[in-house]
Amino acid sequence: MGLPPYATTPQRIWYYAFRVICALIFIFLITPILVVMPLSFNAENFFTFTPEMLRLDPDGYSLKHYQDFFTNNEWQRSLKNSLIIAPIATIISVSLGTLAAVGLSQSHVPFKGTIMAILISPMIVPLIISATGMFFFYSALGNWLEATLGLDRDFVGYVKVILAHAVLGIPFVIITVTATLVGFDRSLTRAAANMGADPVTTFFRVQMPLILPGVISGGLFAFITSFDEVVVVLFVGSAGQKTLPWQMFTGLREQISPTILAVATLLVGISILLLTVVELLRRRSERLRGIVES
Amino acid sequence: MSNAKDDDAVAGPVPVAPVPNAPTESGPVLAADGTPLKRSLSRALRRQKGRALLLVAPLLIFVLVTFIIPIGSMLFRSVENDIVSNTLPYTVQRLASWEAESGNLPSEDVYKAMYDDLFVAAEAKRHTRLGSRLNYEQTGISSLFRQSGRGVDDLAGDAADALEDAVPAFGEGETWYALMDAGSGEGNTTLLSNMRDRIGRLNDSAASAEMDFVPSAEIAAVLPRTARTYTEWAVYTVTEDERNPAERDPWELVSLALLEELPTADLSGLSAERAALLQQAQAVDFNVPSYRETLAEIDEEWGTVTPWETIQTHSSKYTAGYFLNAIDAQKTPDGYEWQPEEKQILLTLFGRTLFMSLMITGSCILLGYPVAWLLANLPAYKANLLMILVLLPFWTSLLVRTSAWKVMLQSQGVINDVLVWIGLVDDANRLVMINNQFGTIVAMTHILLPFMILPMYSVMQTVPPSYLRAAKSLGATNWTAFWRVYFPQSVPGIGAGSILVFILSIGYYITPEIVGGTSGVFISNRIAYHISSSLNWGLAAALGTILLAVVLVLYWCYDRIVGIDNVKLG
CATH class of the missing domain: 1.10.3720.10 (MetI-like)
Structure with a gap:
């Protein structure tokens, strides 16, 4: 269902707008699951991204929560x-x-x-x-x-x-x-x-x-x-x-x-x-x- | 081909075998073994049915026993109310003839029965349980029962002391046992089994432990209350304390009953030893005060009509009280009325549950429809790829998704951080998105969205795209073609998805509990609260029954619209 070559401008706008809406819904579906993953490597005991993590500083990341899971x-x-x-x-x-x-x-x-x-x-x-x-x-x-x-x-x-x-x-x-x-x-x-x-x-x-x-x-x-x-x-x-x-x-x-x-x-x-x-x-x-x- | 070979080939039963006496046209059609075909067929059918049922039976029994019956018995709990009559059997019996409207206090007889019941209940530590049950109906009555449970043994204690001072033999358990036990004489087994029932009901367990004691028939005839109380004690001691009554002192209540009954008792019919012992006790000078005054002294509430009215109103074995409580009403001595304003929370909660479930269903439709449409109209390989994005949340643990939303929504959470970073929101007043209705609706929309998309998708797949093209070629605008041609055909999908999502959301517990705070919780959280914290199981059962009824009606609709056989998974 591609866009036909004779589509008018409003049709084009709607076509792309619809795709953007769908993309946003897919983002809504998947983001919460993806967000969890990097946070689990947090070096701090927080539920949030620390500045170090956002700077992609290796010090901001650690496996300590996994370690905790496997040893606790x-x-x-x-x-x-x-x-x-x-x-x-x-x-x-x-x-x-x-x-x-x-x-x-x-x-x-x-x-x-x-x-x-x-x-x-x-x-x-x-x-x-x-x-x-x-x-x-x-x-x-x-x-x-x-x-x-x-x-x-x-x-x-x-x-x-x-x-x-x-x-x-x-x-x-x-x-x-x-x-x-x-x-x-x-x-x-x-x-x-x-x-x-x-x-x-x-x-x-x-x-x-x-x-x-x-x-x-x-x-x-x-x-x-x-x-x-x-x-x-x-x-x-x-x-x-x-x-x-x-x-x-x-x-x-x-x-x-x-x-x-x-x-x-x-x-x-x-x-x-x-x-x-x-x-x-x-x-x-x-x-x-x-x-x-x- | 010889005939012999043909005969060999027809060894087994053949449908239309040339039987010697072939049926005439009017006679019944026969099967190969000579029985009428009709009977033979129905037998085969029966066997087939039996085999099918046999395969289903183990599971059916398993589900019935471990699921249907437990739920049924839970529903029964919502009307069950035998705690009042089990804990205060004699009072309930005597109180039946009392007329609350008269405004008079109950007779001395009722007070006496209440004293006995309270004493036994306090010994068995059941009076507080009754107090909390009645407290659901009349606030404050639980402290009355607690107070009475503490004070009730004073009078009986005095009686026991007086008796023991005068006749020291009564300080010995053996004396009592010899006096009360039938021994070689005639026993009153009816009294014994009645008291077994009574103690069993009081303790919610069968009081059927082995015991040698049988109350003596002659004592039961002369001193009925004493014999009754002693038997109650003996049964209680054997079943609950697991002690031998012959070696233990009975409750002080027995002494009180004895001292009260002796002065008017006719001891002439008793055996010599019993008469001798009781004559000594008859000489004890103990003045039994009025029970009404005694109880009023313990707690002055007993001197008013209110507690008696409450007890009488709620003494029946079955009650609608829990259901009334579930809709913020209550049964009072004057009939039905609404709960006081500050206690009316459940109707609001039901309303909120419905409202939030509708909101969740609505947002699922809004978000699910475009996605389902896209999936149904994309080429298969692209659709399959995008389908993963729908199915991955569907397969992910509920708690993972809930914790993810907690991470996203909290005030130091991802969404707020992003908004602050962009500059849309000031760092000082971050948005409050969790522990309220908003949090619950967002998280549950996310969790239930796949349940909306999948049925919609399977319906939309069956709508031929040529219809839309035909509509357009006939001059319809895009919107008309969609609204008049495509949308009506996708309605079954919306209906199926909506009912499914609504059924699921109305009974949700985990997510509201974690992200809902106080304003975003559902009726199920209230049920859980009554089960595990307030221990008002009757109310929990009544709330559960109402919720279950709603869900079953919706389920029935779902079955009519979609058919339960058409539920697809994955």
Whole structure:
């Protein structure tokens, strides 16, 4: 949609003005994320650019906030907690979610609408309400687990947070996997069955490889949901389950060190990585579907 | 080809097999195994349905148990109100027949029940909890309960001293136990299980611990209040203190009840040892004063009608009180009315939440529409490149973006620095952009913008560019072509994006909490405050219920307009 050669002057002005507006919006979208990065190398304990930094003086920059992140016990423990909780929650939501999505995609499912609404609801209900409900439920469950089964308090804390996060990740798995299954050619499973494969073999050898991109991107969504979640863990977890976002949240509220910005930069790196993976998967899925359809 | 070979090929079931007794035209169509085709089909269908449900079942149960039921029980909390009747069971019962309109104080009977209830509640340290519950309805009543909890055991203490001075045996836990326990005699199990229920309700836990004690039926018949109080104590001691009641002194309240009941009690029906012991106690000279005066002495509030009215008004098991509080109203003995002016904050907060969510949605539409249009109309490779700029914020951690906005907006922040550097703003009066509504709206617009752009983009992609060209070739100006041809076709995208952004923003918590200060917070921050700081869980649940209702209505609209199956991610 280039500018036609016969465009009048007002049209030209509008054409460029529109582009400038769009550019400004893109700047609005991306600047906050970019600003964080140089600030995380700040040599001072400020959230702002120091004169040295603006002069590009090497003395104004340092890695001390990164050093702090990697040596500080609090940060390391919260990172460890996040790395324990998010993957396990993801595994639970992906395995249960994929199974359910396969079930839901079959042709005659009674109460499909209702079931779908229930499974999607964790995404719709505002987090604060989910957190409130879970707060009451999991404190009762936790007390019961500790008192009746005599489980360790810390362990119970992890179980509570992991289950809560698994529920939050489920809608994303359901949505991505059902979307992939829409383009799935059913005659493939029938052909496999015809050649003597039992349903389990059919699922793992025929269906699974084809819907794998959807499953993985659903899993990534579930992972990022848990890895980035703070409201529910704030209500359900106890100090022993402090995750990275929780630590950042307390840091931001009490305004402590710019270590937060160092963590933020690292997290932006992770999100770039995730974005790339999801994009590659989407392309692969489209390619696979193209083959299936032809 | 021989016939034999053909026969081999037809080994499995065949749809239209030449069955010997082939169906006549009028008979039902049969499947290969001879059953009617209709039944065979429906069986296959049923099996298919069963298998699908079996696949869905584990997840459905998981979500129901760990998500739907917790939310349901939270909603139930918004009407639940059994704390008054659980903490003051006898008072509530006696107070039911009292008429507040008469202006008279309740009868001595009610005061006596209140004394007993207060004593037990103070022993279990539950009176302050009740006080804070009723304080939501009538300010100041919590200090009345605190005060009463401290003073309530004076009278009973005097009674216990008097009894022990006269009959030293009553200083021993064993004496009491022998007197009250059924032992080999007949026990009153109804009283015991009633008291188990009562103590369990008082402490919010099942008082079902093992115990040997069973109140004696003959004592319960002659000295009902004493037996009741002793049983309450025994159940409490076993379940909460985990001690053996046979070795412990009971509450002083038991002594008081005994001294009050003895003078008029008929001891003739009791066993010899019990009668002997009680006759000694009967001789004790202890004058039980009026309970009304006793309570009024502890706190003169008890001598007025107000606290009784409040207790009576809020004694029912279910209440609309929290919902009324949630909309700045309250239930008073005279009916419903608005809260006093200075306490009316929640309606304002609801209004502000709606207003700010609308502002955020509006600015997302304004900023999202041009970008979506550009993305939809650029060649694919350029669009994909620019798409990264939209998707990167979408994938970036919420806290990263929020902290970024804190860095940008604060008074020593990037924006102010730039403005000062340019010279637009004086260094002395930098703009206040954080800890107010502006900060919340800017940061949340940024955070939710991708949720607006993506649905708009997917709708705009389906609008053929030739329509716009056709309109122009028919003589429309640029604006007419856009407004009359393109825009109407992009409305579904705006609708989908708007509802999504509105639903998300109305329940936001983290960002307003960090950049919102006091004037830029949402109703969700209030919910969190009531859950974790003020501990007014009923009100939090009522606020949550209202918020949830709004969101569900919007969700329903979203489902009607877009269809939940059409939600696309990434």
